[in-house]
Amino acid sequence: MKKLGLKSFAALTLLLVSLTGCAADNQNVLDPQGPVARTQFHLIVWSFILMALVVLGVFIIFIVVLVKNGKKNNPNYDPEDDGNVKLEVTWTVIPIIIVILLAIPTVKSTYDLEKPPKTAEAKTPMTIVVTSADWKWVFRYPEQNIETVNYVAIPSDRPIKFQLQAKGAMNSFWVPSLGGQAYTMPNMKMSLWLQADHPGDYLGRGANFTGKGFAHMQFHVLAKSDSDFNKWVQHVKSTAPPITQKKYDEIMKPGTVGRMTFSSTPKDDRADIDMSSGDMSGMDMGGMHHGQH
Template sequence: MKSLKPLMILLPLSLLLFLSGCETNMVVFEPQGPVARSITDLINWSLIWMLIVVVFVFALFAFIIWKYREKPENMDYEPPEEHGSTLLEVIWTGIPILIVIALTIPTVKTLYALEEVPQSLEDKEPITIHVTAADWKWIFSYPDEGIETVNYVNIPEDTPVLFKLTSASTMQSFWVPALGGQKYAMAKMETELYLAADNPGSYMGKNSNFNGRGYAEMEFEVLAQTQSDYDEWVQEVKDTAPKLTENKYEELLKPTHLGRMTFNDTHLAWVDHSDMKSKTYTNPELYRYHGYQGKTFEEDDNYKNADETDESEKDEDSHGGHSEDEHDSHGGEHHGH
């Protein structure tokens, strides 16, 4: 039995690594904010109970096989007829109930806590950022600052951020693994998600919902900055970024992959995608003829490119799509780094 114990402990850990694609650098186990830490603690609590169950079951399995194995002295043994044990039945029914209770109570408490400002940051006023999902890009609107960005969002460190999620078309899933769990962004609805970052840093976000050929490359960056760097970035955008127009915004909503973009003003002035009466921007004719356009952004912010407007107009084709040259032109300096 002693030789079996290390194997019993390694089995669930090996299974966990196998299910994660043999990836040892699991971001969810390296939380970078209070929300992510709460989720990680809950995951660890669940793993502890699963490990206890697996070790106990494997140990009991090995013990029973060894104790009741067939031996020469019991070859002709016929067990007597039994009607069961009430005590044992109560025990093996009660134990799973207790385990479910031990998992349910912290899960419910954590889920409700995640809907509020993290306790460690309750003394700080949260900033609000509206998130609009579109195929296949993320649009971030800062209503108080009058700024809109595409495929990246800057936030101050140690500050709660209230993300208000919606979609202009299909349902997407907003997820920043290092900072918190995922929530769905749905057209004509609004969901809310609090996130915060402990320290300055760059964190990847993605769409974790399967909703078409281009969803896997629908990524964005969350850049946590010091308060002074964040304020400097906001002021620089106000001084230099182009004004967002309704026509430009509707062009952004077409099913394409884009680079990072930055604008003054937000689309909230003329459309609220969480409103039940708002327009849905699905552009089915572009899906039918073009599939998905472009590729994941690898360039920086494009708003200082003087020829951006000319390029976008020149590359517009008969179906309203974009050529690959346009997507390659999204470059420039990404302010905030």
């Protein structure tokens, strides 16, 4: 009995450590910094509560059975084999109820996250095209006509629609503090809505293993106030060099690079993704739409 209790405690501790282990490097899925992340956080908490109730119920029944029948030792005991209708109905209905309690909020959240966060419906969304490559992230701003590598600046408290694509290997776009992850695929239209409540530096990364440079598939999301973001855009336009097609092709080759900023985007091979039709929103690797990993 003591061994079982110690094993259960160790398992619970391991679960809590795994959930909070992403706190390092600003990857804390349990500290949401935006409406999308909060929606997913509430779903995680609700799922955890239901699982805890199931585990607690199993342990209570287990202890009751041990206490009630543990001291009995009747070799002539012959249990009835007719079954127990009440028990059979109970252990059939309870899992159905649990599945329903999990399914309803999950489906609701899935469809809600296909649209801009309700907290910012009055604000004009901003679109950023994301391209994953081996082993870097490239961000294009269609409205501002600028391009960055391995970091992306966004206005805080404003919905951002990330249009996702990949050059080469499939990957997964993930900013734990702002929301769940979504696939990036070659020749596939994907999207993800995110929003930061406050200015800050949020770490993002690829969540799919893509070879020897996988550890370098990281980027920073720099959330700025509207005025600071506009100043940053003007600074980029006035100081950063334009990007040529040759330079863009070099960046797309397998390899690692540092942060880069360009005051233009290449004219070729960079057609906008039309998300108005055929859009397949990114599904989370962990079983939840845009969920946490």
